[in-house]
């Protein structure tokens with residue numbers, strides 16, 4: 001467990017970067033520090049590994065005041081990942097990852113063998129292990145950065161905007177990888193980002209920092225979205241917080257309808273009215289794109305399938321949430337969101353109205369549950385009297 005008790009950091013020029021921070025981070029939790037630029041997230045994180053010393057207050061790790069511990073020993077128990085990975089340019093990937101275990105006293109051979117295991121664990125192709133960092137993509141470098149931080153198997157992982165410099169698609173991959181790794185490793189992770197979507201996606205709890213280094217709210221992400229503690233938090237999480245909140249609601253109760261589908265070979269038989277859409281699928285049932293009457297005419301005129309169909313919207317599968325289901329419907333040219341099974345074959349569709357109806361049902365059930373709790377409370381009070 002990591003505890004901040006009345007921690008303040010003032011820089012020599014008088015800037016208060018962190019103001020009276022009180023925070024308890026449970027062991028094994030994924031905690032995200034989020035907030036706009038300059039609100040003290042990085043300063044707070046760097047005080048955990050003593051790269052920065054607080055002006056006042058105490059930080060405890062597993063009950064021990066870190067100012068009384070040896071800084072080098074302390075850091076050996078904390079992996080540290082930064083933006084752009086911070087790899088040593090003149091060392092190969094495998095030697096970058098082996099750095100800390102070697103410092104800790106492992107033999108180079110042992111450390112390299114362990115490094116290869118960790119590289120595999122973070123999803124890096126082992127053929128890249130003998131390359132130098134400059135010969136990797138940004139996303140690959142970031143995976144190596146995570147592997148390096150994990151190499152000495154520290155109980156705590158500090159990650160400072162680790163995915164900010166990579167493109168959105170790679171970033172989603174890395175986020176998914178982090179979620180998978182955390183489920184496997186159960187580390188205490190502190191993660192800094194200014195991106196509320198990233199915070200909501202990754203955090204068990206998120207700490208929202210405001211201007212002047214003051215903590216505004218420390219809560220589960222769904223609570224931050226549903227009940228912002230201050231106007232600042234409401235403003236920071238943005239106007240579409242209701243939409244983001246959909247990601248905490250499962251789509252398993254949404255009823256799927258049959259969708260009209262056709263294989264490419266079947267298209268010549270197709271008779272469509274204006275405004276009707278058919279989903280073109282492979283022989284195995286995987287979606288290839290939507291086609292309407294204009295597309296069918298285009299096929300008959302000899303154009304290719306790709307030139308005659310509209311690319312499908314996002315797909316959703318088992319375990320999807322309402323946000324993914326709604327996005328699938330909204331992004332689909334036909335207005336129908338497509339659900340697929342694990343093999344990628346179409347199992348049905350929904351329209352946006354049905355997702356909204358599902359949301360209303362879930363809310364009604366929650367209201368009823370809340371009301372029945374109130375009644376129970378009154379009942380207890382009445383009999384107590």
Ligand SMILES: Nc1ncnc2c1ncn2[C@@H]1O[C@H](COP(=O)(O)OP(=O)(O)OP(=O)(O)O)[C@@H](O)[C@H]1O
Nearest residue numbers: 011013015017036037038039040041042043044194
């Ligand atoms: N060495 C320093 N000397 C003086 N002021 C500093 C120093 N380092 C940071 N600050 C100031 O402290 C405040 C908090 O900075 P910090 O880097 O912790 O914020 P942050 O929330 O991590 O921001 P960002 O997201 O931009 O990295 C800012 O006003 C910053 O300018």
